Amino acid sequence: MIKLEKKMYDSIKDKYVRNITEQIKENYNKQKKKISDKKYFDQIQVKDFVETSGEFDDEKIRKLLLLDFSEINNSYFKNYLEIAYICYDNEKKEKILTEIKDDETLIRREDYCKKIIDYFNNDWVKNFLLKDNVCYKDDKKAKSRISEIKEVYSILRDKVKKEFDEFNEEIKKLIDYKLIKSDLRHEIIVSSNISICPYCNRQYISNYKKNKKTKKTTADLDHFYPKSIFQLFSLSLYNFTPACQICNRYFKGKNIKKILYPFEKEFGIDAKFGINVYDMDACYGLSDHFDIDIDINDESSNKEEIINSIDVFNLESIYQNHKTYVQEILQKKELIYTDTYLEMMNNTFNELNFTKEQIDTFYYGFNINFISNFRLSA
Numbered sequence: 070m071i072k073l074e075k076k077m078y079d080s081i082k083d084k085y086v087r088n089i090t091e092q093i094k095e096n097y098n099k100q101k102k103k104i105s106d107k108k109y110f111d112q113i114q115v116k117d118f119v120e121t122s123g124e125f126d127d128e129k130i131r132k133l134l135l136l137d138f139s140e141i142n143n144s145y146f147k148n149y150l151e152i153a154y155i156c157y158d159n160e161k162k163e164k165i166l167t168e169i170k171d172d173e174t175l176i177r178r179e180d181y182c183k184k185i186i187d188y189f190n191n192d193w194v195k196n197f198l199l200k201d202n203v204c205y206k207d208d209k210k211a212k213s214r215i216s217e218i219k220e221v222y223s224i225l226r227d228k229v230k231k232e233f234d235e236f237n238e239e240i241k242k243l244i245d246y247k248l249i250k251s252d253l254r255h256e257i258i259v260s261s262n263i264s265i266c267p268y269c270n271r272q273y274i275s276n277y278k279k280n281k282k283t284k285k286t287t288a289d290l291d292h293f294y295p296k297s298i299f300q301l302f303s304l305s306l307y308n309f310t311p312a313c314q315i316c317n318r319y320f321k322g323k324n325i326k327k328i329l330y331p332f333e334k335e336f337g338i339d340a341k342f343g344i345n346v347y348d349m350d351a352c353y354g355l356s357d358h359f360d361i362d363i364d365i366n367d368e369s370s371n372k373e374e375i376i377n378s379i380d381v382f383n384l385e386s387i388y389q390n391h392k393t394y395v396q397e398i399l400q401k402k403e404l405i406y407t408d409t410y411l412e413m414m415n416n417t418f419n420e421l422n423f424t425k426e427q428i429d430t431f432y433y434g435f436n437i438n439f440i441s442n443f444r445l446s447a
């Protein structure tokens with residue numbers, strides 16, 4: 070996975086904010102009377118995201134459209150994001166259920182309920198769920214402790230989910246991805262100057278001219294936080310990752326596993342290509358009896374997100390298609406480039422002030438720092 074620079078949207082961001090703010094404002098003026106006054110989670114109204122003292126607030130919209138997801142300070146956005154994970158992250162659900170099941174200090178239904186709410190760890194949800202003690206009342210005997218815990222969990226999560234989905238439906242009336250017209254979408258991707266998909270680092274993103282004026286692109290605009298769940302962020306510019314269609318549509322889709330946020334993090338040297346060889350010929354690139362895999366640095370602070378990124382985009386599996394290329398690198402490295410040849414060439418490169426990366430790219434086509442040693446398989 071490749072890191073994206075926020076400045077890649079610099080040339081488009083003002084135009085984007087102007088265009089989209091105008092349309093949200095139009096929606097707002099049309100729908101003003103229809104927007105619900107309900108306080109979701111007993112805390113927040115949809116209007117709070119778009120207006121101040123009863124007036125449409127352009128500045129609030131600008132902040133939402135240019136929201137920096139690597140550093141969310143606004144408690145509204147933070148709470149919204151957390152609740153989406155409470156509702157839709159099934160791995161989080163399994164983790165909570167297992168931990169509560171294993172906690173023998175919890176005896177009564179009321180205890181499970183409180184503990185689950187603690188795990189949700191969200192201010193809006195906490196007050197909302199504790200208000201009517203929904204789970205305490207039902208004292209029917211469950212078949213087993215685990216089924217009892219599961220039931221309590223379902224009741225709580227369903228209640229949050231129902232509220233969150235309703236909240237999203239209301240937000241959709243004002244803030245929706247449909248406001249981005251196709252030409253603007255192409256313009257965003259073209260202006261980003263991305264030439265390769267940042268998720269898989271293998272599919273090219275190509276721009277082409279549809280007619281003399283308009284430039285189009287082959288890429289999709291992926292929503293890092295899927296728009297079908299994170300309605301509020303469906304128009305936020307730094308939620309958009311230009312990506313190939315395979316990564317966006319077939320692999321990522323609505324998946325909300327925690328992967329690396331490309332505007333903040335990348336694999337870098339924490340994930341390197343390695344190979345498992347099954348015969349000696351493979352060590353020299355003379356046979357294809359090897360597998361390509363990705364070695365992850367155990368010490369990396371991003372380890373979990375790296376594992377998830379590899380998993381979501383099926384990276385190990387799709388990279389098996391590049392064995393011929395790996396064989397070529399191995400042949401060059403192990404057989405063709407002799408020490409004398411390398412020494413002679415390095416002298417020339419030194420005179421040209423080439424960096425180590427530039428030299429590797431000349432020899433192998435890319436920076437071989439991203440390759441770890443190959444291993445012999447048992």
Ligand SMILES: [Zn+2]
Nearest residue numbers: 266269313316
């Ligand atoms: Zn891709």
